[in-house]
Amino acid sequence: QKEVEQDPGPLSVPEGAIVSLNCTYSNSAFQYFMWYRQYSRKGPELLMYTYSSGNKEDGRFTAQVDKSSKYISLFIRDSQPSDSATYLCAPGDSNYQLIWGAGTKLIIKP
């Protein structure tokens, strides 16, 4: 079993839809929960992150962590074609070691 699991997709939704992207993890020591976005043929870029359980909102994006079920979610409201990318979750422990999911490819159809 991988430490971090993500559905590879692709997930295809119409423009304006609410998107839910999810990760599960197995290591209860993870404390930081990062979301990176990667456009095709580009390097990943930090989207947002949370520390411990709870929600964090940044514009159209909301990150949610449920440590009891080891479940991480990223919600995108009013999705745009420019949101089409691969989304990587990367939880980290107290030593700041990041473990990367394989990513979910998201396609927003105009």
Add this chain to the structure above:
Amino acid sequence: IAGITQAPTSQILAAGRRMTLRCTQDMRHNAMYWYRQDLGLGLRLIHYSNTAGTTGKGEVPDGYSVSRANTDDFPLTLASAVPSQTSVYFCASSASPGANVLTFGAGSRLTVL
């Protein structure tokens, strides 16, 4: 524009050849990293450097070496390339060692035949 420059962008290489992937950053970040990205797998850490003059092994270091002679440059060398090293390689940096906020380069796509 501040960031990370990687070269080459793409390379096809015969097995057994030596190859160095170059990485330069202009953000004066202390820590630098090399990752490989393969389809269906998450980014895997090859080597890292917490500060100039020091390096460390990551999750998949075999067949690779690095050096950190100064703050800005962090080259990755494949001494004798093998087909299993076909991958996309990303260099990254962070302001401090172990930080979660990484800045990535655009990647070097390497094919070993």
